[in-house]
Amino acid sequence: MFYTAGTMDGERLFELRRRTFDTPHFRGIEFIEVEAKSIINHVPGSYLPFNWTINPYRGCSHACTYCFARSTHTYMDMNAGRDFETKIVVKVNAPQLLGKELRAKRWKGEHIAMGTATDPYQRAEGRYKIMQRIIATLTSYRNPFSILTKGTLILRDFDLLVDAGRVTDVATAFSIPTLNADAWRKTEPGTPHPRKRMEAVRKLNEAGIPCGVMIAPILPGITDDVAGMKEVVRAAVDAGATYVTSILLHLRPGVKEVYMSWLGETYPELVPKYESMYPSAYASKAEQNEISRRVAGMVNAAGGIKKPLPHRRARSESHGHAERAERRARPEQLKLI
Ligand code: SF4
Numbered sequence: 001m002f003y004t005a006g007t008m009d010g011e012r013l014f015e016l017r018r019r020t021f022d023t024p025h026f027r028g029i030e031f032i033e034v035e036a037k038s039i040i041n042h043v044p045g046s047y048l049p050f051n052w053t054i055n056p057y058r059g060c061s062h063a064c065t066y067c068f069a070r071s072t073h074t075y076m077d078m079n080a081g082r083d084f085e086t087k088i089v090v091k092v093n094a095p096q097l098l099g100k101e102l103r104a105k106r107w108k109g110e111h112i113a114m115g116t117a118t119d120p121y122q123r124a125e126g127r128y129k130i131m132q133r134i135i136a137t138l139t140s141y142r143n144p145f146s147i148l149t150k151g152t153l154i155l156r157d158f159d160l161l162v163d164a165g166r167v168t169d170v171a172t173a174f175s176i177p178t179l180n181a182d183a184w185r186k187t188e189p190g191t192p193h194p195r196k197r198m199e200a201v202r203k204l205n206e207a208g209i210p211c212g213v214m215i216a217p218i219l220p221g222i223t224d225d226v227a228g229m230k231e232v233v234r235a236a237v238d239a240g241a242t243y244v245t246s247i248l249l250h251l252r253p254g255v256k257e258v259y260m261s262w263l264g265e266t267y268p269e270l271v272p273k274y275e276s277m278y279p280s281a282y283a284s285k286a287e288q289n290e291i292s293r294r295v296a297g298m299v300n301a302a303g304g305i306k307k308p309l310p311h312r313r314a315r316s317e318s319h320g321h322a323e324r325a326e327r328r329a330r331p332e333q334l335k336l337i
Contacts, residue, residue: 012037013058013076013089025123029061032089039097040112050146053116054098056130058089060118062150063190065262066217069117071254081258085190088124095133102141111144111169121151123190135160144169148214150176152192152200161209171242173212174201178223179231186266187219198235205240213241217249218291220277221270226294233298240306246295248288252281 013034020030041053059073063085070080078087091097101107114120120131131147135157138145145168147154154161154172164170174197178184184194191197204211213236218224229246236244251259256278264271277283299305 011041013091016092021127025126028086029123030087031124031127032087033092034089035093036091036097038101039091039094040101040107043116050111050113052110052112054094054112054114054120054134055117056091056094056114056120056128056134057118057122057124058091059084059087061085061088061123061190062119062188064150064188066187066219066249066251066255066259068250068252068255070258071252072117074254080254081261088122090124090128091130092128094130095137098134098137102137102143109141109143111146112138113146113148115146115148115173119149119151120147121149121153123153125151125153126156132157132160135164139164139167142168146171146173148173148175150174150188150191150197152196155200155203158203158207161204162207165209171210171212172204173214174198175214175216176201176232176236177216177218178228179235180223180228183219183223183228187222194232195235198239201236201241202239205242210242211240212243212245213239215244215246215295217247219249220283221273222267224291229295230298230302233295234302237299237302237305243305244295244299246291248283248291250282251278256281 013036016033016035018030018032020026039054039056041055043051043053058076059078060067060069067084070084073080073084073087076089078084114131114134120134125131131154135145139160145164149172161170161172176194176197177187179194179198181193184191198213201211201213213232215229215232215236218229223229233244251274260271260274263274277287282288
């Protein structure tokens, strides 16, 4: 049994079995199949504009060097480095639990955010298909939701998302920090190519499933060059992104050690810069604001955000409306990175 600090209350996960699959796609990855006690997690406090999340996986094979969620693996007696990338906890009973929790009288049909801790469309999802069943369940209860991901595997569920969008508010978002192939390979080695992600943004928006782009995190000295950032912004605007935002890297304890060790091996010349920029977890407010201001200017220069396609939900039963769902999706992205 695991007790983790994934929610403020802690989370109880009962281990069922450990499995490895010797296929090229999963080589070197261990799946720890667990039963969760509950699946809709309450987000305490009011610092985020959504109250509920679902995270079917812990750990993430996308293996982003900067991932803020790395430290959560240490709550389960695993490390924030390779263990986080290769020992993936799979909540195999998530869809069944979700149905039960959505049926409960106390559930009021609020928006549920996914992708707030680890990526729901990481490689494990190709095998376990948990998101497929979660989306189908949310749709059958007309429960609004949003998904943030780097996984183009989300397109496998394209038809399900379109169906969901007909009966409730659905919002999606992709995290695409850079289009530079060298920086991508070094910083996010397990993720789909960023141009494939951008194509997915286009496809979702063209189908009327609102999809924003989070250029995040911006990595000082690696992905913060003006030309590179402009390229991402332009591509996102062209892909019909319903918003384009950015955030400068932050490095909380646990993640900082992993990141700095990787930086020392991969970009040793940048270590002094980071040491001076990150005496604490965050760069200075001025540096953070400068990045946001710069991206906002680039969005305007690229012609601004086009309106999302208005195909969906004229239904009065819908719990809210698309704009609110999108607005609520943004902070979860901030949380993901
Ligand atoms: S940043 Fe997201 S996609 Fe990357 S490892 Fe973390 S959870 Fe996975």
